[in-house]
Amino acid sequence: MIVTDTTSGKSHQVKIEPVESGDYKNITKGRYFFDWAEEKDWEIYKLRIIDSRDILGLVSFERIPAEWRIHIRLLSVSKENKGSAKKYKHITGNLITYVSKIAIKEYAELACVSLKPKEIIAQHYIDKYGMNITGMTLSVEIIEIMNLINTYDHD
Amino acid sequence: MTKKKNKVLEGAEYGVDSRYTSKKDKEVDGKTLMEARLKRMNNLSEDQIARAKLLQLKLKMEEYISKPVYQDNNFFTEFLTTYIDTIYSKRSNFAKDIDITPILLSKVINNHREPRDEFMMRLMIHSEKTYKNICEFHKKTWFQVYFHEKICDTMSSQDKWRPKVEKHVNVSKLIKAE
Numbered sequence: 001m002i003v004t005d006t007t008s009g010k011s012h013q014v015k016i017e018p019v020e021s022g023d024y025k026n027i028t029k030g031r032y033f034f035d036w037a038e039e040k041d042w043e044i045y046k047l048r049i050i051d052s053r054d055i056l057g058l059v060s061f062e063r064i065p066a067e068w069r070i071h072i073r074l075l076s077v078s079k080e081n082k083g084s085a086k087k088y089k090h091i092t093g094n095l096i097t098y099v100s101k102i103a104i105k106e107y108a109e110l111a112c113v114s115l116k117p118k119e120i121i122a123q124h125y126i127d128k129y130g131m132n133i134t135g136m137t138l139s140v141e142i143i144e145i146m147n148l149i150n151t152y153d154h155d
Numbered sequence: 156m157t158k159k160k161n162k163v164l165e166g167a168e169y170g171v172d173s174r175y176t177s178k179k180d181k182e183v184d185g186k187t188l189m190e191a192r193l194k195r196m197n198n199l200s201e202d203q204i205a206r207a208k209l210l211q212l213k214l215k216m217e218e219y220i221s222k223p224v225y226q227d228n229n230f231f232t233e234f235l236t237t238y239i240d241t242i243y244s245k246r247s248n249f250a251k252d253i254d255i256t257p258i259l260l261s262k263v264i265n266n267h268r269e270p271r272d273e274f275m276m277r278l279m280i281h282s283e284k285t286y287k288n289i290c291e292f293h294k295k296t297w298f299q300v301y302f303h304e305k306i307c308d309t310m311s312s313q314d315k316w317r318p319k320v321e322k323h324v325n326v327s328k329l330i331k332a333e
Contacts, residue, residue, distance in 0.1 A: 033170050067185050076170030083169070092170075105214040109199060109207035112192055115173040116184065125171075134191040137184050141195060142207045149210070149290055 001097070001153055003049065003056065003088040012049045012088070014056070016098045019044040023055065032058055033076045042073060047095055056081055057091040061099055068110035069139075070103045072096070075115070090152065096129055097152040100145040114139040206289050208241045213292055220299045225311040229266050231301045235278070236264055242285065253277040275301065 002011040019027070019036075023046060027036045032055075036044065039060040047057040060073045077091045096113065103111035116137050117125060125131050130147055131138040140148060175181040216234055224230070239249045246264070247257040255274065262268035270278070278297050286292030293299075309316075 034172060064185065067189055069185070069188070071173070071175075071181075072171065073174045074170065074172055079169075081169075101214055104207065104211050105218065108211040109204045110196070111207070112188070114184075114188060115171055116175070117171045117173060121171070132191070132195070134188045135184065137188050139188060139192070141192060142199065142203060146206065146210070146290075154291060 001090075001094045001155060003047075003090045003094065006086055006089055014047050014094060015050050016045050016047050016094065019046050019058070027055060027058060031079045033079075034074050036060070036074070039074060045095070045098065047091055047098075054078075056088060057095050059095040059099060063106070065106070067112070068103075068107035069112040069114055070099055070106075072099060072113065072115040093129065093148070093152045096140070097148045100140055100148055101153065104142075104145060104149075109142050111145060112139050112141050113145070205241055209238070209286065209289055212237050212241065213286070213290065213296070216296055216300050220296070220303045223310075224303075224307055230304050231270075231297075232264050232266055234300055235297075238282070239264075249281075253281055270301070 001014050001016070003014050004011050024037055024040075027046075029035050036058060042060045042062055044058060044060040046055045048055055055078065057075075057077045059075045062071045062073055063069075064071060075092065075095055077086070080087050081091055100111070100113050103113050114137050115125070122133065122136075122138055125138050126133060129140065130144045131140055132144070175184070212234060219230055219234075239246050243249045246260060250257040250260040253274075254277070259268070259274075263270050263274065275298060279294055282292055282297065283294060
């Protein structure tokens, strides 16, 4: 997986791995928008450029095996990667794809990754990641997951 | 697009708080979502299902080779069996496709014979062709799985083989510590 520097156009390989206890002092609400310490009971993964310790994005999620589903609880990029002036692009896409790969590994053709964003921003996720909409819930299932993997995962 | 909408969509990329506010919320959403998913699942073709299973297999193999696993399972043959059974309704058809006898394939699958280089190389080429239209698949994956299992098995069973083997090892020219 890669992120692209929006200024230079240079691509960087990234690593997505579980957040460690020592990370919590650095993942502040000021830089990552949410209180990530509240998510300690869930699985939380961080995205960083290989050879850098700086965390560019975070995701927490819950596995729901009875429904062959993983529900994304929180997802965020770091402050400097927000909006049109972002430093790197593809952070969110990589994080969603990573969670989707876990879902495929667990549930194969039954895999589903869901999230429930607030109203208006839902359209952004539908347009950008090809998400299905059911009521207020957005989801990617096998067909969308394969598309995400082919777009974001080159490992 | 209005300035306000632009700003909201720009904000969408910073993140999502998607936590359920109650257990009931989660259950209701799960149920509604499941109904919609089942309809979509019913429309999946056999090929789409096979693609998903093969992707799952690839991810499981990659996970296996990424860390030491000290379990007494036959991982290589389990992965191989999944691979064959996902693609073929009869294992003998896979044997035919890689030009080996069904008896030899059966022996490999049932751990009565080690796969030889020839078998591994044909499996590698077969997988390359199978995964070509699905996802990236490294040529070395099957070899890595096979040798990873050998390494893990050997390292984890030292108490069984070491006493006997060590009797046959003598270092006549021992390099002294500094």
